[in-house]
Structures are given as structure tokens and as C-alpha cells.
Amino acid sequence: MNGRDPLPASAGTLCLYLSELATTHKYSTIRRRVSSINMAHKLKHHLTPSKEVEVQALMEGIKREIGTRQKLKKALMLQESSLRYLTKIRSHLPTNGNGFFVNFVKVQNGFLHYNHHF
Structure with missing residues (x-):
């Protein structure tokens, strides 16, 4: 531990x-590392x-130097055949009893949208 x-x-x-x-x-x-260190200290x-x-x-300086902006990723576009397949299997997915799909990805305008309940 370097003494x-x-x-x-x-x-x-x-x-x-x-x-x-x-x-x-x-x-x-x-x-996140700082938060973990804080928690370890609090627990003891x-x-x-x-x-x-x-x-x-130091954290303010690191923030200024590195920055906090996250890199944007391109949206995942589906082929028409994939959209038809997802629509077809949707009727076989489990629901929570109220007609809501559980942990399923919603397809809208060719984009995938993760939604816990919809």
C-alpha cells in the first residue's frame, strides 16, 4: 500500500x-470510485x-480537464425483416397480468426503445 x-x-x-x-x-x-471509498469509510x-x-x-480540476460530456452513440436501426420478426414474437411474450409486457423492447419508427412496462 505504498506505506x-x-x-x-x-x-x-x-x-x-x-x-x-x-x-x-x-x-x-x-x-464512482470516490463514492465507493466514501461508503467504505462510512461503514467503518x-x-x-x-x-x-x-x-x-482536485475533483473540480479533473472535471475541468477531462470533462463530463458523454459520447453519443448512433441509434440502432433495424431492417424491415427484423421489425416483422419482433412484431411476430411480441404476441408470445409474458405480461404482468394487466396486459403490459415485462422487460421488453418496444419498436417504434425503426428504433428500439427499452421500456420496463408499456
């Missing part, structure tokens, strides 16, 4: 870890190091 105590982690230890993560990971991943009744000013300033 550092894992719990409770100091603000300096967390800053070193987050700085290293920032070279290879997205901001959202780093936020320690103060969370992410509340320290140094850690918050």
Missing part, C-alpha cells in the same frame, strides 16, 4: 489515487476524506 494506511485514508492519499486514475479513466468512473465509522477541501479542488 499508507488504507482506512481511514487521508486526503493526501486519496488525492494521489485520484490523480493516478485521472490519467486513464473517465470522470464518471472516478466519481470513519470520516470521508472526499469532503476535504484538497480532494474537492
Whole structure:
């Protein structure tokens, strides 16, 4: 552990870890890691190091440098034959008793829309 105590982690230890993560990971991943570290500290009744000013300033800097914008993906377009097939199998899918399909993908205008209940 590089001579550092894992719990409770100091603000300096967390800053070193987050700085290293920032070279290879997205901001959202780093936020999830910070949340996990916070939870580990709370479960052991320690103060969370992410509340320290140094850690918050570092996170703001990482956010500014890496950014938080997610890359958009193109929508999945289906061929006409796939649309006919999905429409055909829809009548065989289970419902929740109220006529709603459970965990099924809705096809609308050639696009797939995941919907828990529709």
C-alpha cells in the first residue's frame, strides 16, 4: 500500500489515487470510485476524506480537464425483416397480468426503445 494506511485514508492519499486514475479513466468512473471509498469509510465509522477541501479542488480540476460530456452513440436501426420478426414474437411474450409486457423492447419508427412496462 505504498506505506499508507488504507482506512481511514487521508486526503493526501486519496488525492494521489485520484490523480493516478485521472490519467486513464473517465470522470464518471472516478466519481464512482470516490463514492465507493466514501461508503467504505462510512461503514467503518470513519470520516470521508472526499469532503476535504484538497480532494474537492482536485475533483473540480479533473472535471475541468477531462470533462463530463458523454459520447453519443448512433441509434440502432433495424431492417424491415427484423421489425416483422419482433412484431411476430411480441404476441408470445409474458405480461404482468394487466396486459403490459415485462422487460421488453418496444419498436417504434425503426428504433428500439427499452421500456420496463408499456
